[in-house]
Amino acid sequence: MNEILEILEKNARATPEEIAKMLNMTPRAVSNAIKKFEKEGIVLKYKTLINKELLRDEDSGVRALIEVKVTPQKNLGFDHIAERIYRFPEVTSCYLMSGTYDLLVVVEGKSLQMVSSFVAEKLSPMENIRGTVTHFILKKYKEDGDILKQPDRSKRPAITL
Amino acid sequence: MKISKIVEQIPSSGIRAFFDLVLGMKDVISLGVGEPDFVTPWNIRERAIYSLEEGYTSYTSNKGLAELRREISGHLLRKYGMDYDPEDEILVTVGVSEAFDLAIRAVVNTKDKVLIPEPSYVSYGPVTTLCQAKPVFIKTSPDNGFKITPKDIDRSCDKKTRVLILNYPNNPTGASYSKSELKKISGSVLKHNLICLSDEIYCDLTYDFEHTPFPTLPRMKERTIYLNGFSKGFAMTGWRIGYACGPKEMIGAMTKIHQYTMMCVPIASQIAAIEALQHGERSVQEMKREYRRRREFVVSRLNDLGLPCHKPEGAFYAFPSIKYTGMTSMEFSNKLLKKEKVACVPGTAFGPLGEGYLRISYASSFDNLKEALVRMERFLKTIKTVRK
Structure with a gap:
């Protein structure tokens, strides 16, 4: 992967000036490259990783992984039904899977009830859906490569030769 | 008890007192470390x-x-x-x-x-x-x-x-x-x-x-x-x-x-x-890429600050000259530590020819490096006004 992307993927707040210094480029060249990535849709957006485990319960929300079995549609395969599902704002991720089910849908809601009713009222009744299995997430340890706890204070002494 | 003559001959390092000072202080940003800032994979x-x-x-x-x-x-x-x-x-x-x-x-x-x-x-x-x-x-x-x-x-x-x-x-x-x-x-x-x-x-x-x-x-x-x-x-x-x-x-x-x-x-x-x-081997390569970026950043920042620094080809140290300040390495390190809580190793730790230099380790997170350099910049400005 391009080195500018590598840096931004880890730290969206790295400025073009900083990246330029790190890669021995001019800030203008970095800015232009980033603009190009944005225009091409390679850089989609910049987000913040929030450790919701540390928020008060009412703010933290509930997440569930839902296995969905689907009857594929003639000429459309899974894409059409997948789109009908992922357009719901409650759906945070949606993947086509190999194995014993077809779609893996991640749903986020304010409460257990909200997620359940989404599954019962919106997802399951959809035509072509043959069944769902809902798994609620109890605790998150690591997400997208980041361990979800406060960073350990360094155990190194501050000065050594 | 008498210790052997040969051990007596070895100069006891004047650097120890400085090290003890650093280790006794809290919330220091350390550029003084001779080891990776990663834990063992x-x-x-x-x-x-x-x-x-x-x-x-x-x-x-x-x-x-x-x-x-x-x-x-x-x-x-x-x-x-x-x-x-x-x-x-x-x-x-x-x-x-x-x-x-x-x-x-x-x-x-x-x-x-x-x-x-x-x-x-x-x-x-x-x-x-x-x-x-x-x-x-x-x-x-x-x-x-x-x-x-x-x-x-x-x-x-x-x-x-x-x-x-x-x-x-x-x-x-x-x-x-x-x-x-x-x-x-x-x-x-x-x-x-x-x-x-x-x-x-x-x-x-x-x-x-x-x-x-x-x-x-x-x-x-x-x-x-x-x-x-x-x-x-x-x-x-x-x-x-x-x-x-x-x-x-x-x-x-x-x-x-x-x-x-x-x-x-x-x-x-x-x-x-x-x-x-x-x-x-994979972790080694990842570490190296990360260090290389930090090297470019630190060396170019130091030169911008007016501390001449050649670009090191390896390891994770920059060795800038602080001669223009008129201070010894030890004075500089001491003052930087006390005023801005940034720890570096005075060049004299590595022999008398290290006088006039600092060893700056970039085995520290990017955010730490950034903040340390902001503090050094502030520190250097106070010296200039003193000298005027």
């Missing part, structure tokens, strides 16, 4: 934990576990085409520090001279003195990228000169040598019939060219003791494990001393090292 730690569960708690062969020596041999062959027999040309040691001590002890006689490029890592001089040999320091400076040349060697050699110590990439200057520069040095080594101790512990952190181990140069293998380890490349400083490779007689002599003084390296560290060699 999890697979390596996990393997050592498992070995303890399995009950691997015994002594090992003096030379080190046979499996580890085979892995080291294979690693050096794959990576550099170096061919060392795991049976009698490799010795596993308690870090490069022990390997260096053994090598010097195995090689020198009383009053032999040992060439040491300076600024240099702290142990080379004192260990040489402990062996009743005489350290001869070769001056290096930023004009020459902190490197020695064949001329320097010629000028420093006489009949008693027996050993040349090389350390590249270098702690504290970050300087390293390309293959053609090393070739020229090897010419001088032959000419003066020297033995070379080559400490290449930072070899994995070479940024601008391929690292060339000294024994791979023509006719150098038979007169070089190659020292390396796991501390820097695999972030394993606290495991205390390294190794020496060299001609059979040399490794034999070193093993003799090692078996009476150290017996063997702790077995858990040896097993962890096996894992590092078998599955660690």
